[in-house]
Amino acid sequence: MSKTPITVAKGDGIGPEIMDASLHVLLEAGADIEMEEVVVGEKIYLQGNTAGVESSTWESLRRTKVFYKAPLTTPQGTGFKSMNVTTRKTLGLYANVRPSASYHPFVKTKHPVMDLVIVRENEEDLYAGIEHRHTDETYQCLKLITRPGSEKIIRYAFEYAVRNNRKKVTAFTKDNIMKMTDGLFHKVFEEVGAEYPNIEKEHWIVDIGAAKMADTPEAFDVIVLPNLYGDILSDVAAQIAGSVGLAGSANIGEGAAMFEAIHGSAPRRANQNLANPSGLLLAGVMMMVHIGQPEVAERVHNAWLRTLEDGVHTYDIFRDGVSKEKVGTKEFGQAIVARLGQQPQTLKPVSYAKGENKPLEIVLKVLPPTKKELVGIDVFINWNEANKNPNVFGDALTSKVQVPGFRLSMVSNRGQKVYPGGSPETFCVDHWRCRFLATEGTISHSQITALLQTVADAGFDFTKTENLYTFDGEKGFSMGQGE
Ligand code: NAD
Numbered sequence: 001m002s003k004t005p006i007t008v009a010k011g012d013g014i015g016p017e018i019m020d021a022s023l024h025v026l027l028e029a030g031a032d033i034e035m036e037e038v039v040v041g042e043k044i045y046l047q048g049n050t051a052g053v054e055s056s057t058w059e060s061l062r063r064t065k066v067f068y069k070a071p072l073t074t075p076q077g078t079g080f081k082s083m084n085v086t087t088r089k090t091l092g093l094y095a096n097v098r099p100s101a102s103y104h105p106f107v108k109t110k111h112p113v114m115d116l117v118i119v120r121e122n123e124e125d126l127y128a129g130i131e132h133r134h135t136d137e138t139y140q141c142l143k144l145i146t147r148p149g150s151e152k153i154i155r156y157a158f159e160y161a162v163r164n165n166r167k168k169v170t171a172f173t174k175d176n177i178m179k180m181t182d183g184l185f186h187k188v189f190e191e192v193g194a195e196y197p198n199i200e201k202e203h204w205i206v207d208i209g210a211a212k213m214a215d216t217p218e219a220f221d222v223i224v225l226p227n228l229y230g231d232i233l234s235d236v237a238a239q240i241a242g243s244v245g246l247a248g249s250a251n252i253g254e255g256a257a258m259f260e261a262i263h264g265s266a267p268r269r270a271n272q273n274l275a276n277p278s279g280l281l282l283a284g285v286m287m288m289v290h291i292g293q294p295e296v297a298e299r300v301h302n303a304w305l306r307t308l309e310d311g312v313h314t315y316d317i318f319r320d321g322v323s324k325e326k327v328g329t330k331e332f333g334q335a336i337v338a339r340l341g342q343q344p345q346t347l348k349p350v351s352y353a354k355g356e357n358k359p360l361e362i363v364l365k366v367l368p369p370t371k372k373e374l375v376g377i378d379v380f381i382n383w384n385e386a387n388k389n390p391n392v393f394g395d396a397l398t399s400k401v402q403v404p405g406f407r408l409s410m411v412s413n414r415g416q417k418v419y420p421g422g423s424p425e426t427f428c429v430d431h432w433r434c435r436f437l438a439t440e441g442t443i444s445h446s447q448i449t450a451l452l453q454t455v456a457d458a459g460f461d462f463t464k465t466e467n468l469y470t471f472d473g474e475k476g477f478s479m480g481q482g483e
Helices: 015-028 055-064 083-090 147-163 181-193 206-215 227-241 278-290 294-309 329-338 390-400 445-457
Strands: 004-009 033-038 066-069 095-101 115-121 131-133 139-141 168-173 200-205 222-225 248-252 257-261 372-382 406-413 416-419 431-438 461-471
Touching: 004 015, 004 055, 015 033, 015 278, 015 294, 015 329, 033 055, 055 066, 066 278, 083 257, 095 147, 095 227, 115 147, 115 227, 147 168, 147 181, 147 222, 168 181, 168 206, 168 227, 181 200, 200 206, 206 227, 222 227, 248 278, 257 278, 278 294, 278 329, 294 329, 372 445, 390 406, 390 416, 390 431, 431 461, 445 461
Parallel strands: 004 033, 004 066, 066 257, 115 222, 168 200, 168 222
Antiparallel strands: 095 115, 095 248, 131 139, 248 257, 372 431, 372 461, 406 416, 406 431
16 A cells, blocks of 8 residues: 655744654554655745745645644744644635543643543634724724534534544534624534434533633533634643643644644744653644554554653653653653553553544535625714714714615614713724614615715715625624614
């Protein structure tokens, strides 16, 4: 059988040391891989390439479709795009999978029985990176949650649970506040979950869910999250399990996948043979399962568990009384190699069933198109006069902007309705959302153009607009607080 080609980047800081140690273990365990090495990150950024990736790297990745990547240093300062985000988006790696387990009593943790997997949506949410400054005082970041994006990650989470013999999938959202975006994620979770009667399902509001996870992680199994919450909570999970140095992650797409440690390049620890290679090695274990070599994954993972049990520890997890030998990066790798074929005695051995690496085919539900009708427009205006008195602003707008077919329904400031009939205590900034609704039925785009022309002629500086639609008669926009 021919070797499986993979693209390898040794990265920056501690990257080369932990990659060498990890590859040594994988190859000694029988990994049947052919490596194409690429250079990404700091060296490429400093050559003036703001994405940190050369075209030859994309060619290699498109060929191998498997990326084993050590951490990179993103130079400080504006203008440099995170290579990780670029790779995820360019290759469509929609699922970020991060197992976090504790290894009590061998690695210090407050949570001895923790074993959960975070499945984080990787491509949308606030990480679409669409940000604008509207006024002196107001900046915005667009939160995009889509039905296909949500459905893909949620289906992935349930399929992952089935394949990995997990019993429960939990979703975290903030849909009590973001009823449309997080509400969609929650709704799709319920829809998809209904197709998996043998998997337990639950939903938590992310704030209390996060608190519960940090306090009682053993209550969770697989957790599926939109991008931002997933980013934050996967680090919390890794940290409370014992160390961010121990967790690996997989970024999975339909065509390609990337495997990496969750930690960064720890430049202060570089070139001292100190860093713990475990996170990258466990990412390598996930990679071996992915490329259809689960027996290698199993051998490496069990030998690694045995090494932890034997008290052979790098500095970050070394503890007097528990640890037996403090070793460097290279020696830790050698200790694992010496234990290949052995099983842990106290920790539970892992088993990676054959066949679970079959490519996951996510088939999205096709929904019938809805009847979409334009019923109004939100016009955002930059106005900074008269001590930002909402009544002065609202009255001026009402008297100067009179366009047939529209009525000014309300003005809000940072989402809070302030006109008509606002509360004098509401603090206002220079950014006003003015909602014009159709006096009856629907309006046309040309009526909107006429409205905006009138707004401009009246001397108001509009900074953006949002069309207001109904979908099959259901409002496609939220109400103002207090509306
Ligand atoms: P970091 O994860 O590199 O380091 C945080 C702390 O954890 C440090 O005290 C470090 O000594 C320790 N640590 C991390 N990994 C360790 C390991 N394997 N063994 C022992 N100790 C370890 O985070 P940072 O300092 O915020 O970031 C440094 C650089 O890494 C930045 O340029 C950042 O952009 C980059 N970064 C890259 C990735 C990635 O490539 N995936 C992820 C996060 C950060």
